[in-house]
Each structure stands twice: as C-alpha cells, then as structure tokens.
Amino acid sequence: MYSDITRKIQLDPLPEHLALQAIDIYHVYGLEHQNKVVALKGVSFDIKKSEILGIIGPSGSGKSTLLLSLGGMLKPSAGQVFYADGIDITKMPEEEQFEYRRNNIGYVFQEQNLIPFLSAEKNIEMPMRLINTNRSKRKQRVKELMEILGIWHRRAHTPQRISGGEQQRVAIARALANNPNLIFADEPTGNVDIETSTQILELFNELKEDLGVSYLICSHDPIVGDFSDRTLEIRDGILIGEHLQDIDLTDLDSSRFLVIDNQNRITLPENAISELEGALLYTWSMTEEGILLKPLRKYDKSKGRKIKNCTTCGADIPKGVYSCPRCGAKLTRVVR
Numbered sequence: 081m082y083s084d085i086t087r088k089i090q091l092d093p094l095p096e097h098l099a100l101q102a103i104d105i106y107h108v109y110g111l112e113h114q115n116k117v118v119a120l121k122g123v124s125f126d127i128k129k130s131e132i133l134g135i136i137g138p139s140g141s142g143k144s145t146l147l148l149s150l151g152g153m154l155k156p157s158a159g160q161v162f163y164a165d166g167i168d169i170t171k172m173p174e175e176e177q178f179e180y181r182r183n184n185i186g187y188v189f190q191e192q193n194l195i196p197f198l199s200a201e202k203n204i205e206m207p208m209r210l211i212n213t214n215r216s217k218r219k220q221r222v223k224e225l226m227e228i229l230g231i232w233h234r235r236a237h238t239p240q241r242i243s244g245g246e247q248q249r250v251a252i253a254r255a256l257a258n259n260p261n262l263i264f265a266d267e268p269t270g271n272v273d274i275e276t277s278t279q280i281l282e283l284f285n286e287l288k289e290d291l292g293v294s295y296l297i298c299s300h301d302p303i304v305g306d307f308s309d310r311t312l313e314i315r316d317g318i319l320i321g322e323h324l325q326d327i328d329l330t331d332l333d334s335s336r337f338l339v340i341d342n343q344n345r346i347t348l349p350e351n352a353i354s355e356l357e358g359a360l361l362y363t364w365s366m367t368e369e370g371i372l373l374k375p376l377r378k379y380d381k382s383k384g385r386k387i388k389n390c391t392t393c394g395a396d397i398p399k400g401v402y403s404c405p406r407c408g409a410k411l412t413r414v415v416r
C-alpha cells in the first residue's frame with residue numbers, strides 16, 4: 081500500500097516486458113562552492129523482465145553511482161527511474177523508498193556488508209524480519225535459499241568462519257530473501273577467484289530462470305559479459321555501446337553497437353579516436369556504405385600536449401594512446 085503522496089508518483093505500469101526504465105539520469109557530486117564531479121551525464125536504458133543486464137566500464141566511470149541512483153539510495157540530480165508498476169522511485173519520499181526497496185529490490189555489494197556477529201542463517205533472515213514476515217515463513221525461506229545456493233551446511237557459521245565465495249552466496253541469498261523482482265549487483269565477483277566468479281554468475285542465470293528475477297550487474301570483470309543477456313558499456317558517465325550475448329571482452333569492437341542516446345550523442349570507441357589521431361574537426365557525408373567521417377583539421381601539437389600520466393590512476397600513458405591502458409579512463413589534452 082502506498083500513501084497519497086506516493087500515488088501521485090505512480091503512473092501507468094511499464095510495458096509488460098520491462099522491469100525497469102531509466103530516463104536521462106544525471107548525478108553531480110559536490111555541494112555548492114566545492115569541486116563538482118558529474119558522475120552520470122544523461123543515462124537512459126531499460127531492463128527487461130528475467131534479463132541479466134551487465135554494465136561494464138573502467139574505474140570511476142559511474143557504475144556504482146548508477147546502481148545507487150536506480151535504487152533511490154542516491155537521489156539523482158535529474159532524471160527518472162520507473163519500476164514495472166509505474167512507480168518513479170526518484171519522486172518517492174525517503175521513508176517510503178525504504179519499504180519499496182525492501183519489497184522489490186535486492187542489493188549485492190562487493191564488500192558483502194554481512195553482519196559479522198550473526199550466523200549466515202540470521203543474516204539471510206534479516207530483510208524478512210524488517211518487513212515482519214512471520215517466523216515459520218522466514219525459516220522456510222532461509223532453508224530453501226540456502227539449499228539452492230549450496231550453503232545450508234554453513235547456516236550456523238558467522239561470516240568470518242566461511243570462505244569468500246560462501247560469504248558472497250550468503251549475500252546473494254539475503255538479497256533474494258524478500259522475493260525481489262530485481263537484483264542490483266555491484267562487482268559481485270570482485271573479491272573471489274575465477275572459479276567462484278563463474279559459479280556465482282552461473283547461479284544468477286539459474287535463479288533468473290527459476291525465480292523470474294532480473295539482474296543488473298556492474299563490473300569491470302570481463303567475465304560478467306559472458307554471462308549477461310546484454311551488456312552496456314559506460315565511460316565517463318555516458319553509455320557508449322551495447323553488446324548482445326557471447327561477447328569477447330578482449331575484443332569489444334567485434335560485437336559493439338554504438339549508442340545514440342536520448343541527448344542525440346554518439347561516442348566513438350577509443351581506438352577510432354586514436355585512429356583519427358586526435359583530429360578536432362571532421363566533415364561527414366552519407367555514402368552507400370553509411371556515414372563517412374573525415375578529419376578536417378588535425379590537433380595542433382604546438383597548442384597543447386597530451387598528458388603523460390592518467391589523471392584517474394596515475395599510470396604512464398604511451399604515445400599515440402587516448403585512453404589509459406591500465407584503468408581505461410579517457411584522456412584529455414592539457415592546453416598550454
């Protein structure tokens with residue numbers, strides 16, 4: 081049940097096949113008179129029901145900010161986030177957001193945030209206690225989830241007495257406890273080895289089928305693309321590319337569709353920009369093959385220099401390269 085205020089922000093439900101629709105999300109960090117960081121610059125996309133959507137991007141590209149904004153834990157500076165029932169969570173009063181999240185969304189964080197002094201079982205039970213689920217239902221659901229996830233034998237152990245992979249499973253079970261429609265996972269494979277990562281992602285796929293849940297998984301771990309139905313690429317707070325299944329993350333060019341976003345922007349892949357040797361102006365023309373871009377004026381070396389170290393992670397930047405080889409951040413020129 082929603083209050084009168086909430087009802088005003090509930091529009092018609094989304095089309096049947098959609099679990100979430102994000103429209104033009106912006107997020108600016110920093111208060112007035114402080115240095116501002118525009119972490120999201122107009123991000124729009126849909127999540128389909130029973131879909132695993134991956135979002136990949138380098139460190140600092142805006143993945144965590146996006147996840148927090150979608151769940152209402154961070155109020156976006158602008159934009160709307162609609163859930164299947166037509167609720168715009170960005171307009172919902174804070175106290176109602178808590179309840180809405182508890183009932184509809186499960187979060188899996190990289191640092192699992194498990195309560196250290198509670199057993200695995202009690203950790204998983206916690207979200208159900210918060211919505212006053214009765215004891216027998218709680219016990220039944222905990223057992224069911226722990227069995228599905230293969231951790232029932234670890235039920236009495238506290239987080240520090242189980243492995244990293246098992247802790248991650250406890251965190252996943254906890255996220256699933258209240259039967260959410262959507263799971264948001266931020267670097268769910270961040271702290272575990274490759275074998276455990278594979279198991280966790282396979283598990284997401286099984287649970288997607290069995291429980292009809294949709295997943296949004298943010299990561300810079302290439303393996304996530306292998307297990308997603310669709311993968312979006314984010315760079316500097318803008319979605320720049322979309323990939324369907326079976327992508328080779330060492331060769332994204334082979335499967336990338338470029339995105340023209342709601343702002344009518346199109347971002348060229350880094351290697352295309354390198355190929356154009358940093359030209360500043362282009363002419364464009366329609367040909368039989370498509371659109372042809374021709375560099376008009378080359379970057380004038382006397383007017384500036386390319387930075388030598390990445391401003392995000394500090395790595396050395398070789399000549400002729402326009403994105404950081406270590407963290408992938410886009411590099412800008414420093415004009416003298």
Ligand SMILES: Nc1ncnc2c1ncn2[C@@H]1O[C@H](COP(=O)(O)OP(=O)(O)OP(=O)(O)O)[C@@H](O)[C@H]1O
Pocket residue numbers: 109110117118119137138139140141142143144145146300
């Ligand atoms: N609380 C904050 N205050 C100011 N700037 C922030 C804050 N949190 C994040 N940022 C900045 O916003 C941008 C996006 O950060 P975000 O954490 O969303 O990136 P990310 O893609 O999740 O990175 P990572 O892969 O390292 O987790 C970065 O430039 C970051 O420095």
Ligand SMILES: [Mg+2]
Pocket residue numbers: 143144145266
């Ligand atoms: Mg992050």
